Structure formats: C-alpha cells, structure tokens
Amino acid sequence: xxxxxxxxxxxxxxxxxxxxxxxxxxxxxxxxxxxxxxxxxxxxxxxxxxxxxxxxxxxxxxxxxxxxxxxxxxxxxxxxxxxxxxxxxxxxxxxxxxxxxx
Amino acid sequence: xxxxxxxxxxxxxxxxxxxxxxxxxxxxxxxxxxxxxxxxxxxxxxxxxxxxxxxxxxxxxxxxxxxxxxxxxxxxxxxxxxxxxxxxxxxxxxxxxxxxxxxxxxxxxxxxxxxxxxxxxxxxxxxxxxxxxxxxxxxxxxxxxxxxxxxxxxxxxxxxxxxxxxxxxxxxxxxxxxxxxxxxxxxxxxxxxxxxxxxxxxxxxxxxxxxxxxxxxxxxxxxxxxxxxxxxxxxxxxxxxxxxxxxxxxxxxxxxxxxxxxxxxxxxxxxxxxxxxxxxxxxxxxxxxxxxxxxxxxxxxxxxxxxxxxxxxxxxxxxxxxxxxxxxxxxxxxxxxxx
Amino acid sequence: xxxxxxxxxxxxxxxxxxxxxxxxxxxxxxxxxxxxxxxxxxxxxxxxxxxxxxxxxxxxxxxxxxxxxxxxxxxxxxxxxxxxxxxxxxxxxxxxxxxxxxxxxxxxxxxxxxxxxxxxxxxxxxxxxxxxxxxxxxxxxxxxxxxxxxxxxxxxxxxxxxxxxxxxxxxxxxxxxxxxxxxxxxxxxxxxxxxxxxxxxxxxxxxxxxxxxxxxxxxxxxxxxxxxxxxxxxxxxxxxxxxxxxxxxxxxxxxxxxxxxxxxxxxxxxxxxxxxxxxxxxxxxxxxxxxxxxxxxxxxxxxxxxxxxxxxxxxxxxxxxxxxxxxxxxxxxxxxxxxxxxxxxxxxxxxxxxxxxxxxxxxxxxxxxxxxxxxx
Numbered sequence: 001x002x003x004x005x006x007x008x009x010x011x012x013x014x015x016x017x018x019x020x021x022x023x024x025x026x027x028x029x030x031x032x033x034x035x036x037x038x039x040x041x042x043x044x045x046x047x048x049x050x051x052x053x054x055x056x057x058x059x060x061x062x063x064x065x066x067x068x069x070x071x072x073x074x075x076x077x078x079x080x081x082x083x084x085x086x087x088x089x090x091x092x093x094x095x096x097x098x099x100x101x102x
Numbered sequence: 103x104x105x106x107x108x109x110x111x112x113x114x115x116x117x118x119x120x121x122x123x124x125x126x127x128x129x130x131x132x133x134x135x136x137x138x139x140x141x142x143x144x145x146x147x148x149x150x151x152x153x154x155x156x157x158x159x160x161x162x163x164x165x166x167x168x169x170x171x172x173x174x175x176x177x178x179x180x181x182x183x184x185x186x187x188x189x190x191x192x193x194x195x196x197x198x199x200x201x202x203x204x205x206x207x208x209x210x211x212x213x214x215x216x217x218x219x220x221x222x223x224x225x226x227x228x229x230x231x232x233x234x235x236x237x238x239x240x241x242x243x244x245x246x247x248x249x250x251x252x253x254x255x256x257x258x259x260x261x262x263x264x265x266x267x268x269x270x271x272x273x274x275x276x277x278x279x280x281x282x283x284x285x286x287x288x289x290x291x292x293x294x295x296x297x298x299x300x301x302x303x304x305x306x307x308x309x310x311x312x313x314x315x316x317x318x319x320x321x322x323x324x325x326x327x328x329x330x331x332x333x334x335x336x337x338x339x340x341x342x343x344x345x346x347x348x349x350x351x352x353x354x355x356x357x358x359x360x361x362x363x364x365x366x367x368x369x370x371x372x373x374x375x376x377x378x379x380x381x382x383x384x385x386x387x388x389x390x391x392x393x394x395x396x397x398x399x400x401x402x403x404x405x406x407x408x409x410x411x412x413x414x415x416x417x418x419x420x421x422x423x424x425x426x427x428x429x430x431x432x433x434x435x436x437x438x439x440x441x
Numbered sequence: 442x443x444x445x446x447x448x449x450x451x452x453x454x455x456x457x458x459x460x461x462x463x464x465x466x467x468x469x470x471x472x473x474x475x476x477x478x479x480x481x482x483x484x485x486x487x488x489x490x491x492x493x494x495x496x497x498x499x500x501x502x503x504x505x506x507x508x509x510x511x512x513x514x515x516x517x518x519x520x521x522x523x524x525x526x527x528x529x530x531x532x533x534x535x536x537x538x539x540x541x542x543x544x545x546x547x548x549x550x551x552x553x554x555x556x557x558x559x560x561x562x563x564x565x566x567x568x569x570x571x572x573x574x575x576x577x578x579x580x581x582x583x584x585x586x587x588x589x590x591x592x593x594x595x596x597x598x599x600x601x602x603x604x605x606x607x608x609x610x611x612x613x614x615x616x617x618x619x620x621x622x623x624x625x626x627x628x629x630x631x632x633x634x635x636x637x638x639x640x641x642x643x644x645x646x647x648x649x650x651x652x653x654x655x656x657x658x659x660x661x662x663x664x665x666x667x668x669x670x671x672x673x674x675x676x677x678x679x680x681x682x683x684x685x686x687x688x689x690x691x692x693x694x695x696x697x698x699x700x701x702x703x704x705x706x707x708x709x710x711x712x713x714x715x716x717x718x719x720x721x722x723x724x725x726x727x728x729x730x731x732x733x734x735x736x737x738x739x740x741x742x743x744x745x746x747x748x749x750x751x752x753x754x755x756x757x758x759x760x761x762x763x764x765x766x767x768x769x770x771x772x773x774x775x776x777x778x779x780x781x782x783x784x785x786x787x788x789x790x791x792x793x794x795x796x797x798x799x800x801x802x803x804x805x806x807x808x809x810x811x812x813x814x815x816x817x
Contacts, residue, residue: 025361026296050563060692425492
C-alpha cells in the first residue's frame, strides 16, 4: 500500500531468512519471510517496512518500459482511428444529405 | 502548543512551530537597538560600534548521538556559531565562548574527545575560544552534555536574510541533507548502512570567498540547519516578500543521502545541514560568486538552484522536472514514513 | 549530481511528456470531466511530490479516496495506544501515526506527558526493543493496510518475547473501494488500485468488483511514469466502456499475488468489521488478531483504561470536521470550514491533516490543487 522501495540483493544470510540489500547508495538488511519466491544475489526486491515483499524479475524492468510504450502506441492508434472516422464522417456530410432522410 | 499547553519537541525543530514559539514568547524580550536585534530573527545580531558592526550570536547544542559519522557535538558547537557569524557577513570571528553542562557520570574520555574536536574546528575557523563556564547536573537531570557557544566578530557590512529582490539568483554551497540523515540514521538505529557523513564544518572561509567575489551583490545569506533548504527559502521569501522558484534537478544531493531519503520517505530539502550556506545574489554576479565558491575546497559542488520571482510572495515553488508544486515549510523533525 | 537510480526509477521526463500529451488528447476527446479515484496515500504522495497534477489535463479529476490507513484509524484505537503509554507500557509506533489525535490526545502528546513512545521503522525493531528490555511491556501499535500487516504476521509467526504484544489497527484495502462504490452520490468512473497492496493480494480480487460495479480498475505503481501510464490506460478503458481490471504494474503485481505472504497473513489475522474514522462502520475493513493469538493481543493482555485518558477536553471543532466526506471523495479539503484555519498540519483537527498521506495534509502542504502552469 505504501512506500515500497526497490533494491538489489548483495548477500543472503546463511539461514536464508534475511538479505543485505543495496538501495543505490545505502544498504539495509531485509527479512525474507514473506517474499513470494526465493531470492538470489543480484535479484531486485521490493522493500516494505524492512521486509522484502516481492522479487522483481529483472526482465520486468525492460518490460515495464515496453508496457508504457505500448499504452502510448495504443492511445496514438486510437487517435488515428478517431481521425479516420472523423474524416469519413466529414466526407459523408460534404456529400450532402442525399441518403434519403427526409 | 500541544493539546496539553506544553512545549513539544516540534518547538525546537526549526520549523513553523518553533517560529511561532519564538514570536509568541521570546519576542517579548526585544528592545530597540542601533542595529539588527532580536526582532529581526536573523542568525545573529549586529550592533553599531563606530563605523563598524559588532556581530554576536549564540547557539546551544543538544545533538544526540554526540558522536556521529563526520563529527561530534564539539565540532558542531564551534562550526554552528562561526557559521552564524559568517551568515551575517562576519567571516573573521574575534572570539568564541563555550559553556558546558554535563550530566553526572559523563565519561571523561568523551569529554576530552569533544574538547579536541572543538579545538580543531576553532583552528580551522581561526576563532579562538576565550572563556567559558562549567556546570554538572545530577544523573538523569540533563541528557549527557549540553554545549552553548557564543561568538563575536566585527565587520564592515552586514548581510541579512531579508535582502532578496525579484530576479535575484539563489545559490547553495554544496550538497544538502548530509548532516541530518547521518544523525537520524545513527540516532534511530534504522539499520541502514552507507557512507552517510555529516558535513559539519566552519565555512567562514568559503563565505569570505563569496563576499570577495560578489561584494554588495551578495544580498541575503542563511545557513540551512534545522528545517533544511526548504526552511531557509521560506524565510528568505517571507522576509523579502518575494516568491522563490526552486529547480529540484539543480539541487546537489549525494547519492547516499538520496538513497537514504528514498528508503525512509524523507525529502532531502527539509533535512538539516551544518556546513552549507544559501546565498542570494544579484543576477549579474551569480556566475562569478559560483566560480569563487567552486574554487574553494568546501564549495566544489556549489550550484545555482533558484530564482526570486514575483508570483506567490512568501511561498516556494518547486519545479520537479516532471511538473510543479509548492514546497512546504517544514513542520517538526522529519520522521521516517511507512504509510 | 546524477544518481544511479535510472533502472528502477521510472522518471524519464521525455516519456512523461509523451504520456501527458496522450492523456490530454484522450480527455479532450471524451468531451466531459472525468472523475477517477485512487485509494492509496502513496499515490497521492507520488502525484503531489512530482507535481503531476500540474501536468494532468484540467478536465481530469484524480480524487483520493479513503486510502490513508492512518486517517481511517478511529479515535478509540488511538485512545487505546495512548492509554497503554499512560499505563506504563513502551508503545512503539510507525512515524506517521505519532501525531494522530485520539479523543483528545495523540501519542506525541502522551510522549510529551512523559509516556514511553518510540517511533520505529519496522515491526522487527519493536521486537528487538522488547528483547533489550525484558522488564518492560512493549506494545506495537500496528497500523497500515495489509501490505504492512504481513510484516506483523511474519514477526509473530517467527516468535516474539513474552513482553511483546500487538495492538492491531491494521486495515483492509479492498473495503475502501467497496465503501466508495456503495455511495450513491459518487460519479467515479474508474479506480486506480494500490500497487503495493496488490503485490500481496494479487489483482484477481478486483475482478468481481469491476464486474459488479461496472467500473474499470487499473493497478498502478508509484513512479511518475507508472502513475501517468496507468491513468492514461484507465481513461481509455472508461472511454471504451470496458469494465476490466488491467495490471499496469506487472513487475510487482501478479494475478494471484504473493502466496507465502498471504498464507502468513491469514494465519494470524482475520477480517472483521469496524469503524473507520469519519466513515463509520465498514463491514470488512479491519484486521484483528485471530483468537489463537490472544496471548500476544494487547487488547486481551491488558485492561486498557481509555476513560482515564486526557480528561474532559472534548474537541468541539471535531464536529465541524468533514474528513469522512473528503475521504469518500465527495468533498475537497478546501470545502471544509476548518481547512487551513483551525485545522493545519501543526494543529490538526481531523485525521486527514495529520498523516503525510492524508488528502488535507497534502493539499495544505502543496497549497491546494497546485495549478502552477502560469509561473513567471
């Protein structure tokens, strides 16, 4: 719900219960009790109140940017379609009211 | 005041609440002086003596923990007072005083360590400690050690914090948030490791360089201690009745400080600094003052970060690079946020 | 000073401009004001922090609903914590809860009055404190939604010392959306679901909601690009009349959520009815410890004397507080007669002004809906 910050796993404790995580300038120990899948060194994890709550699959980072671009593309395509429709409607109007409506 | 009519911790935190307390209670002490007195609520006071100004300031230090990465309460005590004098334009301190209140049981070794720090800082600043006072209170009656320092200096021209005009540029002498984050992380045992180090240092030499380069075009100065850069910008904007537009992307922040702030949900702009100054400069002189700062070892990361504007006098607008918003006046000690 | 954040900090100004441009076109094409709601204080913070509202189209209204877990924590719950501090326990709390007023006092007041109140960043810190002080009773005032409750659950399941107990004020996020959707007066056309709660619960739980209420739901992350992309997607869903759930935060959110975390959550907590501050009864809004955990439940361990707290000063101003209406998205902070006058961040009357994620606080701090397009 709140303040989840991503970091990179530097090392994992022997009992596997905690990890030393790098937040791009500071490090913090996080507990691994509730992370969704096992983590390994080099993984990204999402921190919330001192617990890792998610392993962020590395490929997801690139895929997120792709998702944004996809949303942008669909919005643009929607605009283009709207343009086409508007164009057709305008053309229909120009042709005059000869479609049989009284 | 809190619901129970008592002083709360927020009243010492450097923000709005503390200003309110000072205005409501302590301004009653003010009386007219030939110069800049209590009612100006500036970093220090300036009294006319002949054709010069006598600048005086005092500070009490209660920082905990007393030893922190980058410094300690001794260095803080000397730097804080030297810097307050410098913020008024008095960069050659004549003398400092030092009064100490100790708790029974305070380790003598720690006291010697604090003394050594004070001596080192005093030498860096060229500010001799000439007199003092010593008190000891019973165990539990005071928290470890309280240091008070006062400083005096003479100068020819006083620079207040109220001199901004529309169009003036605002500079900061280096990275922000260093001191507050170093102390906070240590104090609250937040379990964050990283190279977080206080920037505590006397900066009178740095300020002297700026004044030499800018002369009368340096029109406002203040050091961003409690309440950080945000607090200072509000003061400067409020006293001069101008707005301030701050370019967030231009404000220097160390990677470690930025990371710690992200993790804890704290804005580096409201975090305390103890070795930095915010300087208001007429637009024509901004570049040469910046160059003078950057040429000094303590000013390598100086930057021009803002401008005084006509809109919204007394308020600070932050350009985030993605949008704009108002920058709040800080209220109380920043707390790590979860939700 | 460049920081090596770029990989996971989606803050690229160029993409942001593209997204806001597309958003403007979509909203213009809709030809009416669109009202969308989010239910997460951190989303409001992200929008406010980066100044995104100044970049949103004017006919787009992104309203904050009851998504601040501190704001919806009711006065009796705060009174319980204050009473425990007065009764000699060391009460540990997350920072945001410190200044929330109960009937007359906050934990900050209790601290000023000499009570032992500690701000912690993690529940494990509170447990460590209990271990360090075996002679004291240490009570963790557990606030936050289920994202935070899983941490409390994990800690209890891994064993705590005898002098440690939990006073649960945890809340359950899906109830926030239910509450708003049941109000006849709202005209919310789409919801933005809280990304980190969804990391735990999964986005599947919103499908029945979307179908029942016939409103689209997007799950959004908290970086500026996450928010902009999700809002854009939601506007498109609204315009297309599609009542679906779309996950715009796939790097953290899956359909099923975080299985291990959910298992622990439900082993320790149960969803119960309770009062949400300003909103009154919310049938499935609170998380309370299951009976098996009575031995660490502060409400069972102690006789909590809330009557002894704070004497007689009944806050008259509270009668004028409209936090509940604001949290339901039916009024704005500026509609409240107390806003900015008697109710300010340094002297809050209502909960929305206390928490850094309360809409009134955020509006006050950022000067209202910042419309800073025309700045010299």
